[in-house]
Amino acid sequence: MEFEAIIGLEVHAELSTKTKIYCGCTTEFGGEQNTHCCPVCMGLPGALPVLNKEVVTYAMKAGLALNCEINKETYMARKNYFYPDCPKNYQITQDETPLCKNGYVEITTEEGTKKIGIQRIHIEEDAGKALHREDGTYVDFNRSGVPLIEIVSKPDMRTAQEAKMYLENLKAILQYTEVSDCKMEEGSLRCDANVSVRPKGSTEFGVKTEIKNMNSFKAVEKAIEYEIKRQIEAINRGEKIVQETRRWDETKGETIVMRSKEEAHDYRYFPEPDMVYLVVDDEWINNVKNTLPELPDKKRARYISEYGLPEYDASILTSSKALAAFFEDTVKEGASPKDASNWIMGEVLRTLNDREMSIEDIKVQPKHLAKLIELINNGTITGTIAKKVFKDMFETGDDPEKIVKEKGMVQISDENAIRDIVNKVLDENPQSVEDYKNGKTKAMGFVVGQVMKASKGKANPQLVNKLVEEELQKR
Amino acid sequence: MHTKTLHEIRELINKGEVSCVELTKNTLERISSVDDKIGAYLQIDEEGALNKAKEVDEKIRRGEEVSFLAGIPMAIKDNICVEGLKTTCASKILENFVSPYDAHVTKRLKQNDAVILGKLNMDEFAMGSSSENSAFKKVRNPYDLERVPGGSSGGSAAAVAAGEAYYTLGSDTGGSIRQPASLCGVVGLKPTYGRISRYGLVAFASSLDQIGPFTKDVEDCAHVLEAIAGYDEMDSTSAKKEVEDYTRYLNQDIKGLKIGIPKECFGEGLNEDVRKEIENAIAVYRKLGAEIKEISLPMSKYALAVYYILASSEASSNLARFDGIRYGYRADEFEDVVDLYVKSRSKGFGDEVKRRIMLGTYALSAGYYDAYYKKALKVRTLIINEYKRAFEDVDVILTPTSPTVAFKIGEKSNNPLEMYLSDIYTVPINIAGVPAISIPAGFVGGLPVGMQLIGNYFDEGTLIKVGHAFERETEFSKVRPSI
Numbered sequence: 001m002e003f004e005a006i007i008g009l010e011v012h013a014e015l016s017t018k019t020k021i022y023c024g025c026t027t028e029f030g031g032e033q034n035t036h037c038c039p040v041c042m043g044l045p046g047a048l049p050v051l052n053k054e055v056v057t058y059a060m061k062a063g064l065a066l067n068c069e070i071n072k073e074t075y076m077a078r079k080n081y082f083y084p085d086c087p088k089n090y091q092i093t094q095d096e097t098p099l100c101k102n103g104y105v106e107i108t109t110e111e112g113t114k115k116i117g118i119q120r121i122h123i124e125e126d127a128g129k130a131l132h133r134e135d136g137t138y139v140d141f142n143r144s145g146v147p148l149i150e151i152v153s154k155p156d157m158r159t160a161q162e163a164k165m166y167l168e169n170l171k172a173i174l175q176y177t178e179v180s181d182c183k184m185e186e187g188s189l190r191c192d193a194n195v196s197v198r199p200k201g202s203t204e205f206g207v208k209t210e211i212k213n214m215n216s217f218k219a220v221e222k223a224i225e226y227e228i229k230r231q232i233e234a235i236n237r238g239e240k241i242v243q244e245t246r247r248w249d250e251t252k253g254e255t256i257v258m259r260s261k262e263e264a265h266d267y268r269y270f271p272e273p274d275m276v277y278l279v280v281d282d283e284w285i286n287n288v289k290n291t292l293p294e295l296p297d298k299k300r301a302r303y304i305s306e307y308g309l310p311e312y313d314a315s316i317l318t319s320s321k322a323l324a325a326f327f328e329d330t331v332k333e334g335a336s337p338k339d340a341s342n343w344i345m346g347e348v349l350r351t352l353n354d355r356e357m358s359i360e361d362i363k364v365q366p367k368h369l370a371k372l373i374e375l376i377n378n379g380t381i382t383g384t385i386a387k388k389v390f391k392d393m394f395e396t397g398d399d400p401e402k403i404v405k406e407k408g409m410v411q412i413s414d415e416n417a418i419r420d421i422v423n424k425v426l427d428e429n430p431q432s433v434e435d436y437k438n439g440k441t442k443a444m445g446f447v448v449g450q451v452m453k454a455s456k457g458k459a460n461p462q463l464v465n466k467l468v469e470e471e472l473q474k475r
Numbered sequence: 476m477h478t479k480t481l482h483e484i485r486e487l488i489n490k491g492e493v494s495c496v497e498l499t500k501n502t503l504e505r506i507s508s509v510d511d512k513i514g515a516y517l518q519i520d521e522e523g524a525l526n527k528a529k530e531v532d533e534k535i536r537r538g539e540e541v542s543f544l545a546g547i548p549m550a551i552k553d554n555i556c557v558e559g560l561k562t563t564c565a566s567k568i569l570e571n572f573v574s575p576y577d578a579h580v581t582k583r584l585k586q587n588d589a590v591i592l593g594k595l596n597m598d599e600f601a602m603g604s605s606s607e608n609s610a611f612k613k614v615r616n617p618y619d620l621e622r623v624p625g626g627s628s629g630g631s632a633a634a635v636a637a638g639e640a641y642y643t644l645g646s647d648t649g650g651s652i653r654q655p656a657s658l659c660g661v662v663g664l665k666p667t668y669g670r671i672s673r674y675g676l677v678a679f680a681s682s683l684d685q686i687g688p689f690t691k692d693v694e695d696c697a698h699v700l701e702a703i704a705g706y707d708e709m710d711s712t713s714a715k716k717e718v719e720d721y722t723r724y725l726n727q728d729i730k731g732l733k734i735g736i737p738k739e740c741f742g743e744g745l746n747e748d749v750r751k752e753i754e755n756a757i758a759v760y761r762k763l764g765a766e767i768k769e770i771s772l773p774m775s776k777y778a779l780a781v782y783y784i785l786a787s788s789e790a791s792s793n794l795a796r797f798d799g800i801r802y803g804y805r806a807d808e809f810e811d812v813v814d815l816y817v818k819s820r821s822k823g824f825g826d827e828v829k830r831r832i833m834l835g836t837y838a839l840s841a842g843y844y845d846a847y848y849k850k851a852l853k854v855r856t857l858i859i860n861e862y863k864r865a866f867e868d869v870d871v872i873l874t875p876t877s878p879t880v881a882f883k884i885g886e887k888s889n890n891p892l893e894m895y896l897s898d899i900y901t902v903p904i905n906i907a908g909v910p911a912i913s914i915p916a917g918f919v920g921g922l923p924v925g926m927q928l929i930g931n932y933f934d935e936g937t938l939i940k941v942g943h944a945f946e947r948e949t950e951f952s953k954v955r956p957s958i
Contacts, residue, residue, distance in 0.1 A: 039575065039576050042801070043796045043801075044574070044575070044576070044802075045556070045562060045564070045569065045572065045574070045677040045796070045797075046554075046555070046556045046562070046574070046578060046674065046675040046676055046677045046678070047576075047674070047675075048673060048674050048678075048709060048710050048711070048712075049711075050708065050709060050710070050711045051711065078792050080791075080792055080795060080839070082795065082798065082813075082816055084800050084812060087796065087801065088795065088796045089795035089796050089798060090792050090795055137812075139800070139801075266840055266841045268791075268792070268836065268839035268840060268841070268844070269839075269844075270788060270789075270792070270839055270844070270848055273680070273681035273682035273712075273789050274678070274681045274711070274712065275711050275712070276711050276712055
């Protein structure tokens with residue numbers, strides 16, 4: 001039997017507001033333990049939460065960027081559970097009235113564009129962090145009360161790749177809107193997956209499992225792939241899938257049971273009586289709408305129509321806000337969109353990948369990349385030399401003009417000088433001359449390469465080609 | 476000296492007949508001579524009180540203008556935070572908890588240069604109607620030491636009645652200010668929900684709790700209310716409504732004012748002698764030219780049921796933070812974290828608190844939420860509407876505060892349901908969120924009887940006006956216990 005998977009994702013993103021959701025403490029990452037807290041986020045007796053309006057603005061921004069409707073009247077709710085990192089032993093979140101609902105994210109699959117629905121986005125507070133040490137467990141409440149949005153997708157994804165694409169696009173949108181920095185390593189983006197399988201063509205859902213503890217997009221993809229396979233194999237063995245929560249074990253590469261449905265909490269949600277209703281009016285919504293930047297979808301379309309870039313290149317360049325900005329700044333500094341795109345898609349991203357760095361960390365300035373491109377186009381340096389110059393720029397962040405000058409990398413366009421090198425190479429390689437005369441045109445390529453090498457890459461390649469051919473004819 | 480009211484003491488200070496230090500020493504002496512019998516105080520801050528008194532005396536000597544409350548000794552219920560002092564809520568679980576911050580009302584009192592003597596005894600976490608549920612000691616009624624002072628703010632009421640403070644603060648979730656005020660023969664006001672910030676009041680039931688003053692008479696009440704009322708950005712349920720000059724409601728004529736008498740509050744369960752006293756009070760108002768109208772509040776009979784669902788549900792969640800992890804009592808031995816929770820909470824909380832946590836946890840559970848909590852919220856809306864409608868016809872509503880006078884210690888402590896019934900007239904007011912005041916209105920067998928005046932939302936002014944008119948006409952507020 002052929003199976004199809006049903007995947008839904010729950011993403012927690014930390015909002016980039018300066019202060020916490022229910023008090024004035026800073027949200028800054030790190031800091032000495034238990035220094036970013038106060039009676040409110042420590043849950044001291046008598047302390048009361050007051051909703052930070054910025055949090056609502058940020059969450060609405062995410063909602064609007066993700067094509068959601070905004071709930072104009074919502075209330076906060078308490079989710080009750082006991083855990084040492086939860087200072088009140090309840091989390092103030094939203095239950096029946098999420099701030100945003102019914103949105104979507106578009107992904108590009110082989111069959112074309114697909115909309116992945118977003119069921120809801122609600123605001124809530126983060127918990128503290130338990131620190132397990134040899135002499136016992138400690139809790140750091142710096143993170144307690146840091147604002148989060150939980151983005152719950154509809155069960156619209158069918159493969160692990162689709163899930164990964166959804167996450168990538170979601171992350172790009174959250175970064176574009178500056179709602180969240182989405183740093184998975186700092187815990188500002190977390191993802192749980194709901195996975196079930198069913199016979200292809202069936203309209204009923206199978207029993208789902210929830211997978212937790214995935215620390216990268218790659219892990220999400222692998223965990224979902226594993227879980228789909230596990231469920232299909234179980235069904236084929238005649239077993240029943242049970243509703244449970246499973247943990248992804250990165251080293252073992254498998255999902256492991258955490259708790260069964262019977263062990264699931266009864267959170268006893270009820271409206272937070274310490275807070276009044278949150279009412280959002282049209283003016284507030286419109287103000288947030290007006291601050292939305294150009295989002296990845298629109299940007300991609302513009303790159304294709306305005307710059308004539310291929311769809312693939314446009315998708316890559318718009319995949320993160322920082323990369324798109326780098327590209328646009330390079331174009332603004334005078335590079336043609338095609339050249340800028342080729343360089344960024346090629347040398348820039350390759351080098352970043354090799355070093356496991358991201359575009360945010362690059363030392364090269366867009367204006368210097370534009371200048372480098374100009375140096376090639378006006379014949380000052382060759383393409384080969386340009387790659388060397390770029391390496392230098394990558395290390396030092398220096399101006400390419402300065403590098404070229406200091407290292408004497410200017411292109412040689414003097415015909416006589418190049419002809420001398422050509423003849424010298426031909427003298428040293430009689431076999432190549434022989435081959436050429438016998439009709440093996442490949443030999444010319446070899447000679448050109450040797451000439452470039454002898455000139456240390458500085459010879460004008462067009463001239464080299466022309467002169468090699470001329471000299472070969474003469475012999 | 477200790478029998479005088481706050482406004483009388485202010486006058487003495489202003490005339491230079493007594494210094495704040497003398498006054499404070501005098502009150503501390505009064506406490507040490509009677510509190511062994513009363514049990515109103517859980518903690519006394521002698522040093523802090525005397526320092527403050529000295530400071531105010533110096534201000535006065537320098538000719539600075541001081542506030543009405545400046546230099547006058549008062550005390551605070553032990554569920555309201557005062558920086559550097561313990562806030563125990565009369566519970567073992569918070570026995571050694573020292574608050575690192577001031578409640579909003581504490582801040583306001585300090586701004587007014589109040590002399591804070593210490594913290595007052597109560598039913599554990601404000602759950603109870605007799606102050607017998609304190610984990611540390613019982614409070615006794617100054618009129619009869621064999622009887623309860625009412626609760627949960629029993630310490631706050633008894634301290635004012637016995638002259639151990641010139642005014643005190645309490646909290647009222649279902650009658651916890653008005654019922655003890657009634658039983659101890661003092662004035663107790665529960666303001667409109669949102670009139671006073673709850674920041675720093677250890678929450679019992681967030682949607683019902685309200686802080687309020689205990690005083691010897693209505694005039695004092697107006698002064699204290701004015702000092703502590705108002706919007707606070709730290710409490711989003713506090714109202715952005717301007718605070719009135721409540722003293723301008725004193726000495727006003729009430730001719731033609733409409734007083735509603737709900738017939739439901741005079742039926743079964745009301746002690747006959749108490750009824751007679753309240754009927755005498757109504758007669759006083761008739762004589763003063765008020766128009767007495769019988770009204771009906773049929774939804775009120777559901778108030779107690781609604782109350783025990785909503786209050787317990789909120790309490791079950793509000794009290795979850797007391798778990799022995801970060802502060803407060805922690806069991807000595809435990810296996811793991813769950814065992815730590817279970818043992819610390821089992822040993823740290825008293826029976827009544829545990830009873831309500833269980834009740835509330837049950838009411839919020841999956842499968843029961845709609846039948847209990849959600850339904851209770853709907854009935855709450857009906858009760859709110861009923862009061863709104865009633866205030867279209869009348870200016871205030873008059874009822875007994877409590878169906879009986881102070882009962883004997885131990886008389887009801889084994890029968891929670893009977894204990895709950897002592898709040899039958901006060902609970903609906905918290906459900907509706909309107910303000911109400913209890914005023915001494917008679918005596919039965921030497922024990923005080925209180926009358927409750929209920930006002931429209933944010934109309935504390937009318938309560939002051941109507942209460943003060945009664946006080947000018949009668950002598951009940953001038954009676955002091957013989958202790």
